[in-house]
Structure formats: structure tokens, C-alpha cells
Amino acid sequence: MSTCAEIIIRLLEAYGVEVIFGIPGVHNVELYRGLDVSPIRHVTPRHEQGAGFMADGYARATGKVGVCFTVTGPGLTNILTAMGQAYADSVPMLVISTANPIEQLGAPVGALHELRAQRNLAAEVSAFSQTVLHPGQLPEALARAMAVFSSARPRPVYLEIPVDVLAATVDEMPVRTCPLPERPAPSRASLDGAAELLAQARNPVVVLGGGAVSAAAEARQLIELLDAPTILTVNGRGLLAPEHPLLAGENLGAAPIRQAFHDADVVLAIGTELGETEMYPLPVELTASGKLIRIDIDAEQLTRKPFADVSLLGDAAAALSGLALRLKRRAGGDGVARAAALRKANQAALPESIEPYRNLMEALDAALPGAVYVGDSAQTVYAANQFFRPRQPRSFFNSSTGYGTLGYGLPAAMGAKVGVGTARPVVALMGDGGILFTIGELASAVEAQLPVIVLLWNNDGYGEIRNYMIDKGIAPLGVDLVVPDFITIARGFGCYAERIGSFEQLAAELADAGNRTVPTILEIRQDAAFLTGQQNTCTAEFPEAVLMPAAP
Incomplete structure (x- = not known):
């Protein structure tokens, strides 16, 4: 016999979870039964908001899922802000909370930590939220969560378990993980259409966002084939090394970059909302006189402004690899010179x-x-x-x-x-x-x-x-x-x-x-x-003699 809580720990172990950020309380102590002998490390924050932020930082630095344990009521409301940050920045976070007993759900009785519908609160900042009403629902609920993290736009998932369900003992349940779906690849038709535009481009520009953070090699290969000046958003930083000759800038709000975006005959934007938080000091609307190609794993994002002429729905690495197979290296291009000019203009524009x-x-x-x-x-x-x-x-x-x-x-x-x-x-x-x-x-x-x-x-x-x-x-x-x-x-x-x-x-x-x-x-x-009082070289121009790697 095992408790529902013990099954949760074993399922998390099976999915490779290494760390849990959580605060034990009266409502969720059952989650800690057996955790002391688990290989999963437990870190105790001093506030549930801190737990969420820790999970967020862990996920962004490693690419793994950040997992949190919270209690009913204030535990959830305290972590909601952290979930909102993770939701906005597409961070994989699993929040496992408790709820009051099943008989009290939807029927307020003045119980400790009572909320009328706490799952509804979490739904606003999660890919999905679910109340687990029976231990047998756990494997499917966790599999759904892991599928979001591995195969879709990664955002928080919220699972709540009533305290009586959490403590329930059940017949030994086999701990099986579900084979997770692969990230989707763009259609051949969309890849062909984008490749045709890029092959004809004379002065392309690329924008790399956080959605490409796991596709650094594929991104470098493609921009070098295109000979395209490249802009990195905040969450896309590091996708190109600082000395890369095609790195053109970082601030989508800077006047030189806005002008380059507008003047390009083709702009390729990968894994970015092209949103206002990428623009300093004030947000402005990006306009393009040429064609815009957008790559994103989120279909909804591809229907938002600025509207694309060609949309590729799918994983960034798969899309970039697919485009690279369809393109030849541009010969005699001026991408390095255009990137150098943009860097110089951006530096001059800084206050x-x-x-x-x-x-x-x-x-x-x-x-x-x-x-x-x-x-x-x-x-x-x-x-x-x-x-x-x-x-x-x-x-x-x-x-x-x-x-x-x-x-x-x-x-x-x-x-x-x-x-x-x-x-x-x-x-x-x-x-x-x-x-x-x-x-x-x-x-x-x-x-x-x-x-x-x-x-x-x-x-x-x-x-x-x-x-x-x-x-x-x-x-x-x-x-x-x-x-x-x-x-x-x-x-x-x-x-x-x-x-x-x-x-x-x-x-x-x-x-x-x-x-x-x-x-x-x-x-x-x-x-x-x-x-x-000290000379700065952090944004100094890099030698143009730096050579790009040869095409594979």
C-alpha cells in the first residue's frame, strides 16, 4: 500500500525531477512522506513567491522543469506572481498544491485556508490547471504537464490535490511514465515558402528570441548561410558569442535597429513576441517594409502583431534545420559590414x-x-x-x-x-x-x-x-x-x-x-x-577579421 503523496514523489523521480522548492504546512505534509529518502533535493524558501522564483531561475539556467510544493489558500496566492512571470516568459514550472477536502470544494464552510475556487486563480497563469480527485488520475495529470514542458510552449502547470486524496492509501500502483511527444516540426509547405523568400533576400535581418535558446547551433548555421545581421532579445542573449561578426545589437527599441528592421527586404524572427518589454526606454511599434517570417511553437503567438507573411509553427531547432537544408550560402554578401554599421550606430545612440x-x-x-x-x-x-x-x-x-x-x-x-x-x-x-x-x-x-x-x-x-x-x-x-x-x-x-x-x-x-x-x-x-572613472570596452567594436565557421 502507498499513499497518493508517495506515488507523486515516485512519479516525479521517474520523470527525472531533481529538485523541489517548497514549504511544508499542515495541508501538504503528506507530500513530504518519503521525500527524505528520495534522491530529489528539497530547498525550503521563506515565502512561496520565493519558491516560484527559484523554480523559474532553475528552469531558465538548466532547461529543466522547476517544481514547487505549496499549501492550500495563501500558499497558492503567494506563488501566483511567480507563476505570472514564468507564464509571460515561457518557463516550465510545475506547481503542486493541496486543496481542502473533497466535500468542501465549492461549498465554503469557513475552513482554514479556504478559497472558493483556487484552481480558477491558478488557471490565469498556467497552461492548464487541474484538481486531482483520485490517485488514479495522477499519472495522466503529470504526463499532460510533462508534455507541455517538452513539446509545447513551456508555461506553468498547476495541479491541486485535496488533502483527503493526498493521504489516501491505494493498492500498489505501477509507476510508469508516459512516452512524451516530440516537439512539432513546421510543415514542408511553410518551410518551402520561407526558404524561397530567404533565398531571394538581398538584405535580410534575423531576430533570435528566447524560443530559440535550445537551438544555438542551428541558429548560427542559418544566419551564417544567410549572411544576415542578427539581433538578440533579452532571453535570446548568448545565442551568438559576443565577438560574432553578425551580431548587430540587442535593443529592439533602438532607432538604428528599428530602421534596419523596417528597411530589410526579409526579417526572420524566431521564438520572439517582438514585444514592448524588448524595447528601451519606451515601446514602439515595429514596422517592416519587406516580408516578415515568424517561427514559433505557439500558434496563438503567430496570429499577433506584427503579422507575418509566412508563419512556421513548430520547434525552433527543427525549423532552422529545415530552412538550412533548403538554402545555400549567400556569396559576396555585405552582412558583416551591415552588422558592424549597426553595432556602431547602436553604440553611438546609447545615452x-x-x-x-x-x-x-x-x-x-x-x-x-x-x-x-x-x-x-x-x-x-x-x-x-x-x-x-x-x-x-x-x-x-x-x-x-x-x-x-x-x-x-x-x-x-x-x-x-x-x-x-x-x-x-x-x-x-x-x-x-x-x-x-x-x-x-x-x-x-x-x-x-x-x-x-x-x-x-x-x-x-x-x-x-x-x-x-x-x-x-x-x-x-x-x-x-x-x-x-x-x-x-x-x-x-x-x-x-x-x-x-x-x-x-x-x-x-x-x-x-x-x-x-x-x-x-x-x-x-x-x-x-x-x-x-574607467574606460569601458564592453560594447567596443569587434575586429572585422574574425572569421565565421565554415558551412557544414
Whole structure:
């Protein structure tokens, strides 16, 4: 005999789940029966929102499913914001919650943690939500969830189990996983149509988004065949190495990139919404005078503006490979020269105010090559979104895209660190306002021995909103905050913490951070003089003599 909860753990093991982020409570303690002898690692956040953000960061850094356990009622409502962020950015997240006993569902009696229809709340931020009313429904429910993560647009899935079902004992149930469907490939007709347009293109432009993050090799092969300047969205960063001669820019809102998008005779957009959160400082409508080809695994996305002339529904890697088979390398093209001109124009268009942030990111990248950067909605992040070029995919992501929540960076960096382990350093880019949303997760990081590096940008409040209000002629009310002594607080949690006064000190602290088993918090004041005193090469032009790999 096994309980329903024990079956859940064994099914998760069978699907390869390695980590669960969860908080035990009266309603979900049965989920912990047998978890102590499972190979699955359990990390205890200090808030369910933190659990969701950790699962999100884990999933983005590894490509694996982030799994959370929550309790009924407030456990769900606390994690909804994290689910909203994951939904907006297409992150695979499985949230398993409890519900009150079956007899109380839909019939409020004033029970603890009672919600009239909590599944309906979760439905707004999930690919699907389901109430499991019998242990026999579990294998199918989990198989449906895993199919979403592996074969469709990956978004959160919510499964809730009434407490009486969770504790029920059942005859021994065979733990079988369902063979998951492969990602769909575009039709031959759509591939032929797109290839015909691309073969005739004289000045194509490519946009690579987060939907192509697992297709780096296929993306490089195709853009080199096309000889096409390529723009990387925030979630597509690292798909091209910083020195790649066809890397043209990062900010879809920059005037030179908008003009290139408009002037191209063919634009190929892969796995991107071409949405407003990719545009800084303000969203604008992208227009194309030529043809637009869009590749996406989500059919609904392909029906949204800007409308495509040819739509390819399917997996990015399959689509890019299919197009490469139909195309020949463009001879005598000017793609490298056009990309170089775009890089130069983009660099010239950056405001002078961005200099401190470029200097900072250059110093971080020099000290921590190959690091994973996880950002909050913070000034350092909004700036880095316009120019920073990580060295590989899954290395730069933040909450300014999609849902745009505060408090994301710290717990998401912890989840990323759980995923990458000792192989790579992980840096959380936080602001003094945002970190107060989830600062309690420092205790979780100390407990779990997660040596994340927190780069804390302190501007005494909500600096980005303060500037926005002033620009709009609105008195900056509610943005100048009482800011605590972060160094003392961090040390109180058991972290290592210092205030940074020079680039030399920053480099030394970053070097030492890798020797610790607790977080390192490095606070930098926005008005620190050293930030503007160092020459920056983070967005310098790369030598045009760099050769592209030969075509296979």
C-alpha cells in the first residue's frame, strides 16, 4: 500500500525531477512522506513567491522543469506572481498544491485556508490547471504537464490535490511514465515558402528570441548561410558569442535597429513576441517594409502583431534545420559590414548616463567569465538589457521582460545556482527597492549553502520610477524610501557583505566569493565616483577579421 503523496514523489523521480522548492504546512505534509529518502533535493524558501522564483531561475539556467510544493489558500496566492512571470516568459514550472477536502470544494464552510475556487486563480497563469480527485488520475495529470514542458510552449502547470486524496492509501500502483511527444516540426509547405523568400533576400535581418535558446547551433548555421545581421532579445542573449561578426545589437527599441528592421527586404524572427518589454526606454511599434517570417511553437503567438507573411509553427531547432537544408550560402554578401554599421550606430545612440552600468558589467564579465546573470527589475538590468553580451545561452535573464515583477532576482539566482552548481558563478543584479520584496530568502540561501553573488545597486528607493515621474512632470511621491543598512542585515542572515568603493575592491571581492558557501552581498551606491572613472570596452567594436565557421 502507498499513499497518493508517495506515488507523486515516485512519479516525479521517474520523470527525472531533481529538485523541489517548497514549504511544508499542515495541508501538504503528506507530500513530504518519503521525500527524505528520495534522491530529489528539497530547498525550503521563506515565502512561496520565493519558491516560484527559484523554480523559474532553475528552469531558465538548466532547461529543466522547476517544481514547487505549496499549501492550500495563501500558499497558492503567494506563488501566483511567480507563476505570472514564468507564464509571460515561457518557463516550465510545475506547481503542486493541496486543496481542502473533497466535500468542501465549492461549498465554503469557513475552513482554514479556504478559497472558493483556487484552481480558477491558478488557471490565469498556467497552461492548464487541474484538481486531482483520485490517485488514479495522477499519472495522466503529470504526463499532460510533462508534455507541455517538452513539446509545447513551456508555461506553468498547476495541479491541486485535496488533502483527503493526498493521504489516501491505494493498492500498489505501477509507476510508469508516459512516452512524451516530440516537439512539432513546421510543415514542408511553410518551410518551402520561407526558404524561397530567404533565398531571394538581398538584405535580410534575423531576430533570435528566447524560443530559440535550445537551438544555438542551428541558429548560427542559418544566419551564417544567410549572411544576415542578427539581433538578440533579452532571453535570446548568448545565442551568438559576443565577438560574432553578425551580431548587430540587442535593443529592439533602438532607432538604428528599428530602421534596419523596417528597411530589410526579409526579417526572420524566431521564438520572439517582438514585444514592448524588448524595447528601451519606451515601446514602439515595429514596422517592416519587406516580408516578415515568424517561427514559433505557439500558434496563438503567430496570429499577433506584427503579422507575418509566412508563419512556421513548430520547434525552433527543427525549423532552422529545415530552412538550412533548403538554402545555400549567400556569396559576396555585405552582412558583416551591415552588422558592424549597426553595432556602431547602436553604440553611438546609447545615452551618456549608461556609462556607469557599462563599466560595472565590464568589470563583472572580466572577473567572472561564463557567469550566469539573473536580474530584477532594476536600473542595472534596464541598462544591461541595452548592451550586455553574455558568452553563452541561458546566462542572462531577468524579470524586466514579460510580467516585470520586483523581488525576482535574488531567489531566481538561488534557483539558478542550484541548477548549475559549482560549474559557474551566479550573480543577482538587484536594486535596493526590489531586494526588500524577497530579502528573507538570504536565510534560505545560507541554509542551502548557495554562494550566489548579489550585486546590490543602492539609489535610496525606486530610482527608475523616480526618474520616470520626474520626466512626466509628476512630483516623485512614494519613491524615496527608508533604506535599511543592507550590510548589517546581510551579515545578520549569515552572509558575507561589503560596500564597494573601487573596481579593484570589486575584483578582489568577486575572486573571493567563489571560496564561500554563503551568499556574497556587494553593495554599490549609485553615486559612487569610481563608476565613471574607467574606460569601458564592453560594447567596443569587434575586429572585422574574425572569421565565421565554415558551412557544414
